[in-house]
Amino acid sequence: MKLPRLSPRQTPYVLLLPFVALFVVFGLFPLAFSLFLAFQTWEPTSGLGAMSFVGADNFLFALQDEWFWKSLKNTGWLALVSGVPQHLVALPLAAFIHASFKRLRNGVVGAYFMPYITSTVAIAILFSSLFSTDYGLINVGLQLIRELPLLGALVPAQPVDWLNDPDYIKPAIATLVFWRYVGFNVVLYLAAMQTIPRDLYEAARMDGAGRLQQFFYITLPSLKPMIYFGVTLSVVGGLQLFEEAFILTQGRGGSDQAGMTTAVYLYRMAFDFNDFGAASAMSWLLFIVVGLLTWLTNRAFRPSKA
Secondary structure, eight states, rough: OHHHHHTTHHHHHHHHHHHHHHHHHIIHHHHHHHHHHHTEEEEEEHHHOOOOEOOOOHHHHHHHHHHHHHHHHHHHHHHHHHHHHHHHHHHHHHHHHHHOSTTTTHHHHHHHHHHSOOOOHHHHHHHHHHTTTTTTTHHHHHHHHHSSTTGGGSOOSSSSTTTTTTTHHHHHHHHHHHHHHHHHHHHHHHHHTSSSSSHHHHHHHHOOHHHHHHHIIIIIHTHHHHHHHHHHHHHHHHTTHHHHHHHTTTTTTTTTGGOHHHHHHHHHHIIISSSSSHHHHHHHHHHHHHHHHHHHHHHHHHHHOO
């Protein structure tokens, strides 16, 4: 059977059809269905016929829910504490790798990038072992510091229960997030540094500028678009933290819900409490928060008018 010949005007649409079909089924439909659910009350075990329109009640419930606000505070804390150090470390580290490594650069970059492409579940399980109260390497290291004459007073006198003490759950999660994503930002900044013309550095050296001056007056201004891109990814990703907090707290948010992010709370609201309507409403409120902070980030990096 001979297939019909496509005209040049029809060919692009036919080639785009598989992507459009997948996007509609797995992207657009779930998005529209979640918006529809945000105005319904529904327990999925009762079937689609059990849906009941409740208007804005789900949004009002979310805005009055203490756990939802606490999850937002936890998420904001984690995004700030894990996100800001990522860029403060990644920028100078990328500059150091760019200036100091030539032949071994790809290997060094690959080592830093490895945590990002490693399974989140595997990393979280590894960190669960590291943060173990009795046998974790972090508490073992604190024990060694505790025995030093001057530094011993700076660490807790007893082993830290990282994953059960409300005061330490968020620092443990932030440490994992920082360790996983700092290498990704290093790769971003290193790629941008390689596009900066070398003539600028040669001219600066001829004028007597040192490495520190070159970094602040050439490298940093040239990296502003990439910094904006990296910070935006950190803001969006930080507000959607799920796997790290879910696994380290065993899906329950930890003691006093200190490690419960908004994404974890949405999951619990839907699959533990069977309230998909409230979970959908909370997801759209989170979307508004993400959009607002992304807009503020854009405003912060917008070129100032002369």
